[in-house]
Amino acid sequence: MNPRKRFMERRDFLKLGATGAFGLMATAGNLLWSVEQAHAAELPPTVPKSLSPDLALQKLMAGNQRFVQHQLRHPDQSEIRLHEVAQAQHPFVTILSCADSRVPAEIIFDQGIGDIFDVRIAGNIATPEALGSIEYSVVLLGTPLLMVLGHERCGAVTAAVQNEALLGDIGSFVKAIKPAIKRVKDQSGDPVENAVVANVHYQIEQLKRSTLLTQRLESGQLKLVGGRYDLDTGVVSIIT
Incomplete structure (x- = not known):
């Protein structure tokens, strides 16, 4: 060829x-x-209609009522919900709470997967890392509600009130709570209970130092509240 x-x-x-x-x-x-x-x-839509800050608080507290009354609905815990939030999350509340095993936010507020952005740390203190996590949730995920949740007989607060020497890095969160204790040292009543409430107020003040959070608060896009959880009854009370 x-x-x-x-x-x-x-x-x-x-x-x-x-x-x-x-x-x-x-x-x-x-x-x-x-x-x-x-x-x-x-697939169902992954972006829910956003709640106003006030409606978000109502939804959260209604869940706590169900928990206290033993009328749990266990919302957003199905396989469908799992797929809904697999690619994106849109929590309606961010909660800075204690790492105490008796205060799991999804259970005491009767919520489910993707509903609550949990930031848990002993003494519910606003460390730089905790603040960064909160700013991420509020600014980038758009949560309209932020709660600082303290609780009855908090071990971290108790340790700070007793002011005893602690092992390892346990003393780091005690140091972050002490400024709150100074405010109520002469107050009558249970010193730990007084300190629990004072600590919630103090940590809220620390959060308000964030420019990102302050902008959302001033624009009305965010509501910041303090709460106290009663270990004996399961009731969450709004204290600020």
């Missing part, structure tokens, strides 16, 4: 092969896109 003819045939074959492969890739790409679009259409 003529070498030139053989070369032309081979070139045409390679050209056809490349075109065919490209066509297959394009077809496969279109098919994949179609499947993804169809799958997305079957």
Whole structure:
């Protein structure tokens, strides 16, 4: 066979092969896109209608009422909900609470997956890391409600009131609570209970130093409240 003819045939074959492969890739790409679009259409929307700060607080406290009255609904805990929030989260409240095992926010407020952005640390203190997490939730996720939640007989607050030497880094959160204790040292009543409430107020003051949070508060996009959880009854009371 003529070498030139053989070369032309081979070139045409390679050209056809490349075109065919490209066509297959394009077809496969279109098919994949179609499947993804169809799958997305079957899923429920992941972006809920945003609540106002006041309605968010009502929703949260209604959940605590259900918990206290033993009328739990266990909302947003289904497989459907799991898929709804798999790719994005839109919590309606951010809660800075104590790491105490007896104060799990989703349970005491009868909420579910993706409802509460939990920031838990002993003594519910506003450390830089806690503040950064809160700013992320409020500013980037758009939560309209922020609660600082203290609780009855808090071990961290008790340790700060007793002011005894502690092992390791346990003393770090005691140091963050002491300014609150100074405010109520001469107050009558239970010193730990007084300090629990004072600490909630103090930590709220620390949060208000954040420019990002202050802007949201002033614009009305965010509501900041303090709460106290009663270990004996399960009741959350708004204290500020």
